[in-house]
Amino acid sequence: MLTMEQVYRIRNMKKFEGKSLRKISQITGHDFETVKKYVHKEDFNQAIRPKQRRQGKLSPYRSIVTRWLINDKQAPHKQQHTAKRVYDRLKELYGDEFDASERSVRKFVAGIRKELQMNSEGFLPLEHPPGEAQADFGEARFIENGITYDGYYFNISYPHSNGGHMQLFKSANQECLLEGMKAIFEHIGGVPTAIWFDNMSTAVRKVKEYGERDLTKGFLRFMMHYGFRSNFCNPNSGHEKGSVENKVGYHRRNMLVPVPEFKDLKEYNKELLLKCDQDMNRMHYKGYGMIKDLFEEDRQEFFKLPKVPFEVYLHEFAKADNYGKVKFDGRIYSTSPGMAGQQVIVKAGAYDIEILDEDCNHIIKHKRLYGEEKESMNWIPYLELMSKRPTALKYTGLYNQLPQILKEFLDKSDYEGKKRTLRMFTKMAEAASFDTAIEAFEEGIRLGVSDTDSIWAIYCRLTTGTLPEPEVLLPDTVPELKKYTPDIKIYDQLIVPGGLQV
Structure with missing residues (x-):
């Protein structure tokens, strides 16, 4: 199997250099059919691989060190980074996570500096044709x-x-x-x-x-x-x-x-x-x-769009903790209780995070967290499980993580009431959102109601503005009334010049 770089070279020689497939085969030494296969390949979407590849110890820090050294070009010579200062800053930023030696950092920095040597031959005018x-x-x-x-x-x-x-x-x-x-x-x-x-x-x-x-x-x-x-x-x-x-x-x-x-x-x-x-x-x-x-x-x-859209994502393997939660990019995402302690695949796009099981089956989807956001919790899979075993609810680690308003409501409910409450809350959260379901409970408690029917009525008002109107079935003994349409033309006879006739 060819590397990405080899495939790119083959396609570049065909598309931008105009070489024939046979000529490319001769130059690269690859089989003619192999060259033909990659020249005509249209879909370069990435297939998720079952095994992670390990990077060199200092590879994760290349971008930040490169940025420091580039910024040094604008600083006085005596205020630029030494290899020792780079080592110290990495230790300060990453703590125990950073375990490279100072000697390896010196070699690492020297290599980056060599790559970043400035070209002092002046600027070349650049022309950009259409496209x-x-x-x-x-x-x-x-x-x-x-x-x-x-x-x-x-x-x-x-x-x-x-x-x-x-x-x-x-x-x-x-x-x-x-x-x-x-x-x-x-x-x-x-x-x-x-x-x-x-x-x-x-x-x-x-x-x-x-x-x-x-x-x-x-x-x-x-x-x-x-x-x-x-x-x-x-x-x-x-x-x-x-x-x-x-x-x-x-x-x-x-x-x-x-x-x-x-x-x-x-x-x-x-x-x-x-x-x-x-x-x-x-x-x-x-x-x-x-x-x-x-x-x-x-x-x-412009070139034509490819027939197959490219699916943008980064994927990583992660192990769910005892609550079925996984950590990705320094943030925590829930999966489901059934995934506790198991390996999952985190499929991260620019906007969303999708979590799959080991066989690439969908488990749950979250909005991707950025900035100060640290945890995304989708309670639906957890509430479904707890609604089947309400007696054990209070003794689970998840109980303490439930919103306070819901815990207080559940504490006042009997066994059947807990089941009804959890089922209803799950239904609300699935249909609207978790926050809307919480709002319905908060509004109910504020109004002094404690039965699930009243809470459901409040939820309907919050989401639709009106209560649902049940269909009224009339008994057969009620006679069918004929439809009556009033004739308003007779009122036209009362209209005279200057106003109505009185």
Whole structure:
């Protein structure tokens, strides 16, 4: 089986160099049928593998150390990081989790410094024909459903037309990068022929000599799936993608002021794409014409979308604790009581987290947590189990984690009442939300009711505004009344000039 890099080379030689399949086979030494298979392959979605791959001890810290050393270029020489200072900062940040030696850090830092050696030969003017694009992230604050996030916005600009699109996210991780590109590709109905990036760690694993890059597997897979060519700026060379640098500022000033506030980020991102379309109804800053018309020239050069959409996700294996909860990215997500102590698969996208069992069967789905959010608890699977065994409820570890209002209500209920309450609460939470079910109980207790029928009536009022009207069945002895339609034409005879006849 060929590596991603080998597959990429084969496809690049065919698509961008125009070589025949037989010529590619001769150059690479791969079998003709193998070359043909990968040239015609359309779907590069990742299949979840049953085994994790271990990284080198210092690999997880490459991106943060690289960022420190790049930022040193703007600091006085005596205030730049030494290898010892890098070692000390990593120890301070990660504590016992960081167990590399100072000697290995010195070698690690020396290697990164060699990669980041600046090219002092001056700037080269760059030209961008129709169909090319540039991409970058900017930082932005926004409010979703009353919660404030210090997040990021992904920007794509088209230098030829000066058009652009953006997407708002709670992180700048690889899932957000790829989800942003995918959403924009699908919105514009095509794929830019080449996209310029900086050396973001979500795309570039290693900067090598002579401008070569080792790309992350996820980014490489995405790039091959959509068929675009990627170009990367030299370190500390933002001028090489000046179009998107300007677009980052333009989008912030025109799309993110005042601080945007909305209910759902995914839906808001759809609105942002439409706003970016409308923004193209203006003149190009150099007077070349309307941006929307120039963008049509870009669109004519775009590659077609692949037949199979790319599914953006990162997956990890995790073991559920005694309560059926798993930890991912420093945050806790519930699964179900039946998964306690078992291995599960965490499938993480930009917006959501899906948890699967070992056979890749769906267990539950959560909104992905970011910022100060630490735990997502979906009580439905737990409440279903507890409703079958209400007597044991108070002796489980989960009882203490239930909302106080629900615990108080259950404490006052008998055996059958506990079963009815838990079944009803589960039904409410499934139909509306956990918070709505809690609100119904809080409102009931405030009004002094304690029976489940009254609580259900309050829930119906909260969710529909009115109580459900049961169908009334009349007995056969009630006679059927004929329908009567009044004739209002007789009132026309009373109308005379100047008013009604009296």
